[in-house]
Amino acid sequence: MEPSEKVDDRVLCKYGPLCYQKNEAHHKKYKHEKKASPHRQPVKDVQVKEPPLPEAKEDDKSLDSGDSAKAESSNSVDSPPSKKQKTDASSRAGDEQPMSQMISKEEAKTIIKKMFLVEMPDDFYAFWDLCVFLNPKKPLDAFKDCKIRLVGPFEVLAGVLKESKHQVPATLHHWRYFFDPPEFQTVICGDDRKGEHWGYYRDDPKEMPTFVASNCATQDCIIKDAGPNLFAVMDFIVASQLKSADPFSKMKFKKLNTALQSKAKEENINLHDKSAFFARKRKVVCPTFHKGGIVVEYNKKTQVGYRQMETEVNLRKVLDKIANAETEERRDKEMEALDSLITYANIANDECDFGGPLELGINLFCDGHEIFHPQVEGILISTYHLLNRSQFADILKAHISSGRKRGTDLSIL
Known part of the structure; x- marks a missing residue:
């Protein structure tokens, strides 16, 4: 028993x-x-x-609650989703860019050229591959933890900016910030409070960009050199975030940093090669209000290609007097000085000194006062055509015709 x-x-x-x-x-x-x-x-x-x-x-108590929570978590993973869970999942699908919606690089290259009148460099497409790897469902938000989102030409690759729905001239001012000259093409947005954004800068629409520029549109028109390519830009941003991150966030920034550098190495993209930027710097014929300067063909022996219209200090004084005039009569009087400069610019264009009118037009654009928009279009459109940069003329017209918006609500989607 x-x-x-x-x-x-x-x-x-x-x-x-x-x-x-x-x-x-x-x-x-x-x-x-x-x-x-x-x-x-x-x-x-x-x-x-x-x-x-x-x-x-x-x-x-702490032990029991932990045991129970772990067990419930385990149970929820093993169990099939309820009807409500399936419904919630399907409702969120609209916020994603599913793989089926994305388009191939070859198709995107053609569409981007049509929509934005310029081509993107190789690092642009390599960076997109990285974003798809990091976040296959929402690659535009691959760097969301850094408060960064991909816009403009990237939205073509994502399949949300469609050729069938969005066409020129609307696409030319899509994500074009207030102080973005035609030479600047925004591809990444940051802090909306500052209007922070990054984009490719090129002096000729038929050429590849020489560097990635940045601007804070709510602060000023200043264009800064951000790096030779998008990998260098994001490497700097992620490294900065990593330094200030709390212990719980450091790991995800380290993973982003590692992924960036690994992809750059795989694609033979140099994060520190600024040779193209310095080569351009040697070609700059004059400074501008946005500090980026302009590049035009200039013969030092014959001195054909550029002549100065006015010094930066004197031009600012002329423009301030016009903008701050208290009466229309006074404004018309102050406008005479600018009219003289425009006449001088037209003569310079006739004599193939295209750099001077380009400088004057860009500075008027960077001043930002809408009262100068007619003069900006009059000078720059003709000068861009004479320089064989007609794509920039079309971009400028679209930007000003759209109302040249301030702020950060700049999407046409």
């Missing part, structure tokens, strides 16, 4: 043999049914009346 077994008064764990907990405190408090052996008939369950739970200590 078998000795009577001791009654087990522990609480029955609701997860039974499926419970994965190995914590000693958990097993002291809960009992678990064993799986029936295939070679032996299972013993009929004895229902045990559960005694009232004793008042738990602080340590026990």
